[in-house]
Amino acid sequence: MMTLNQQRKFKTFITGAFAWFIALLLFFPIFWMFITSFKTELQAISVPPSLFFEPTLENFGIVQERSDYLKHAFNSIITSFGSTFIALVIGVPAAYAMAFNPTKKTKDILLWMLSTKMLPAVGVLVPIYILSRDYGLLDSRTGLVIIFTLMNLPIIIWMLFSYFKDLPKEILEAARMDGANPWDEIVKVVLPLSIGGISSTALLSIILCWNEAFWSLNLTASEAAPLTAMIASYSSPEGLFWAKLSAASTLACAPIVIFGWFCQKQLVQGLTFGAVK
Amino acid sequence: MKRTITRLLMAPSVILLLIWMIVPLSMTIYFSTIRFNLLYPGQNNFVGWMNFEFFITDPGFMPAVLNTLILLISVLIITVVLGVALSALIDKPFFGQGIVRVLLISPFFIMPTVNALIWKNMMMNPVYGVFAWISQSLGLEPIDWLSDFPLMSVIIMVSWQWLPFAILVFVTALQSQDTEQKEAAQMDGATGWHIFRYLTIPHLSRPIAVVVMIETIFLLAVFAEIFVSTGGGPGYDSTNLAYLIYNQALLQYDVGVASAGGLFAVILANIVAFFLIRAVGKNLTV
Known part of the structure; x- marks a missing residue:
């Protein structure tokens, strides 16, 4: 017979083992992509898959040479950080x-803002394409930054709104009593208090921009194409070359994955959307 | 004074979003009523409902509407159910909890184009893929996922991407769950299931509403995964509305029909949003 304590320990062990199993299962495709990027093309398609092989860095060199990875990475960084x-x-x-100054219309305005996200991008692609062309914004980073900004603005406002609403009102009252003007109020009181919320909002926005594919595929060509568009160019004939494809994919995802890992604490604490009371 | 400042602070956002909504939308409405094919310039005469008729009678139309809804509902169910289960599973401390959390949320950082390429080639390829190898090792016939189960393949890819997002939001929410309440329930002899059912689930109702809302916005517009993996096929088996508009109209340079299709997608999104906001809206903090 196990004692109660042993029983509890056993239960924790089982839960932990199960959680590990699921986590490794869900992570496997990423792990596999990473591993494959160090294989030769022949090893990449061998059945049964080779797990032990001499890693090669050749694929990464070829990707940089063929599609100028650094340029596209630069585009991704500029567009996602800039628009955020x-x-x-x-x-x-x-x-x-x-x-802080809600009116009867506040709720409607917020819902309306969110509803602009309900317009499917494909429905307005042609107008945006034509406008971009007429204003010389096709295949330009500026054009993408404008679109990414507007695309994420509703979600950003919604997230920020829910943080600000949870701030203790008394502190603001006190600041106002001391004669703080609205600008001081934002900069000296609200921002320091809500820095956690603002940074998780920024994180989510950066991730969404980095991985945005529709607009970047349709509005950029060679100059301003971010990494999502670069990867798509590996989808057809080169899709047969799995090692190079994996190397390109690994390079495209590595910055944001590592960035996400470093910030995961912030993300896990921050994504409340005001949904937790 | 206060009202003026409030309005001034809101003005940039409201004005920009108004322009972002009205300009493209009115252009789309205009284009949808004229003949407008980039291959035949200068014949932009008014055609009334013809573009709509053309789009709605397209053989891909009904499959696309159905696929859009099936994709939306399946992914919502998969991500919410598994998301709640997994985040409850990793809520209590265990060995390597931090690493498990990082591994679980990682797929959210993978871009849709890469996601589709990994699954299409390295996982689901019927000859060289990992799944094929597993089937063979078990003595089974390998499945050609993308040809035989195209929509399900897309659902798997999209769920893999959005499950981590659900986990992120639910894990965040569970951190604020009242532990005293849980302990009290345990004292009174409540089983794990009862605690989960009567304390955890109600606590998660608002986060679930948030996840459903945000995912719906993105799921109605799934494009890159289909574009890269199945190309909407075979036939129309994995074509959703977004892809149909792209494939049947834009690739034929028929802006008129594409605009009509786009408006239809807008209408569908609004119908879904209407039911959604009614269903989960009371749980949203707005």
Whole structure:
């Protein structure tokens, strides 16, 4: 017979083992992509799959040479960080205003903002394409930054709104009593208090931009194409070359995956969407 | 004074989003009523409902609408159910909890194009893929996933991407669950299942609403996964509305029909949103 304590320990062990099993299962495709990128093309398609092999870095060199990885990575960084920054600059004041001076219309405005995300991109592709062409924004980073900014603005405002609403009102009252003007109020009181919320919002926005594929596939060609578009060029004939494809994929995802790992604590604490009371 | 400042602070966002909504939408409405094919410039006469008729009578139309809804509902169910189960599973401390959490949320950081390429080639390829190898090792006939179960393959890919997002949100929410309440229930002899059913699930109702809302926005517009993996086929078996518009209209340079299709997608999204907001809206903090 096990004692109660042993029983509990056993249960924890079983739960842990099961959780590990599921986690490794879900992570396996990423692991496999990573491993394959160090194989030769022949090893990549061998059945049964080879697990022990002499790793080669050759594929990474070929990818850089063939599709100028660094240029596309630069485009991805500029567009995702740039648009997130602009969206925050526009979104923070709006979320702040709605959270601290709510009116009867606040709820409707928020829902309307979210509803603009309900417009499927494919439905407005042609107008956006034509407008971009007419204003010389096709295949330009500026064009993508504008679109990414507007694309994520509703979600950013919604997330920020829910953080601001949970801030203790008393502190703001006190600041106002001391004669703080609204600008001081935002910069000196609200921002320091909600830095956690703002950074998780920024993180989510950066991830969504980095992985955005529809607009980047359709509006960019060679110059401004971010990594999502570069990868798509490996989808057809080169899709047969799995090692190179894996190397390109690994290179495209590595920055954001590592970034995400470092920030996961922030993400796990931050994604409340005001949904937790 | 206060009202003026409030309005000033909101103005940039509201104005930008208004432009972002109205300009493309009105252009789409206009295009949908004229003949507008990029291959035949200069013949842009008014055609009324013809573009809509053309789009709705396309043989791919009904399959695409159905596939869009099946994809949406399956992925929502898979990610919410598994997401709740997994986040409850990893809520209590165990050996390597932090690493398990990192592994579980990683697929969310993988871009849809890469996601589709990994699954299409290295996992689901009927000859060289990992699944084929597993089937062979078990003495079974390998399955040609993308040809035989195209929509299910897309559902697997998309769920793999969005399950981590659900886990992220639910794990966050579980951190704020009242442990005292749980302990009290345990004292009173409640089993793990009862605690899960009567304490955890109600605690998660708002986060579930949030996940459903955000995922729906993205799932109605799934494009890259289909574009890269099945190409909507075989036939129309894995074509959703977004892909149909792209494939049947844009690739034929028929802007008029594409715009009509786009408007239809907007209408469908609004119908879904209407039911969604009614179903989960009361749980949203707005």
